[in-house]
Amino acid sequence: GDSVTQMEGPVTLSEEAFLTINCTYTATGYPSLFWYVQYPGEGLQLLLKATKADDKGSNKGFEATYRKETTSFHLEKGSVQVSDSAVYFCALKVAGRRALTFGSGTRLQVQP
C-alpha cells in the first residue's frame, strides 16, 4: 500500500534559521505530492505541490522538490519566522484513487 514517512518532531528552531523537514514515500502508482500546513486551531492549508519527478513546488518561501530516485519530497525554507510555527503534513495522491495518504505530521516551533 501507499505510505508517507515524516521526521519525528517537534522541530525547534530560532528565528531566521534554515528549515528542513524530511518526507519519504512509497506508492504503488505514480503519485502527486503535497505539503499541507495546520496552524493552531485551524484546518489544513495546501502549502505547495508537485505532480511529476523533478518538479519543484514553492510558496511563501517554502520549497520542495519531487525526487523520484530517492522517493523523497523534503520541505525547506531558508529563514523561518515565528509565524511559521505549525504542524506540517506531507501527503501523496495516486491518480485513480480518491484518498490522500498523509504522513504523521511534524510540529515546528520557531522561537524569537
Added chain:
Amino acid sequence: DTEVTQTPKHLVMGMTNKKSLKCEQHMGHRAMYWYKQKAKKPPELMFVYSYEKLSINESVPSRFSPECPNSSLLNLHLHALQPEDSALYLCASSQAPGGEGNQPQHFGDGTRLSIL
C-alpha cells in the same frame, strides 16, 4: 481565507443529542470529503462523495450519517455519539471526482466536536 466553509466551529453535545455539521464550497468542485482528526494525528478519511453520490465509506459507525444535498453542500448528521468521537471534523473538496488527475484537496477550518 479558506474557500471551504464549515459550521459550527465548535460543538458540545451529549451522547443522546442529534446534531449536524455543515460544509459548503463554491469552487465548482465535484468531490467532497469528511475527515476526522484526533489531537496530534493526521486526518483520517471517513466519507467521499463524487457527483453528490457516496463513493467511499471507510467503515464508519452508523452514528455518523453523511448527506450531500447538492454539489456545494455536505452535511454530517450525528446521533448517539460516544466520548471517543470527540475530535476535529474536517471537510474538504477537490475538482476530480473520479480520483483521476493531480488536483489537491482544499480543506475547511473544521468543527471541533466535544462529546460529554
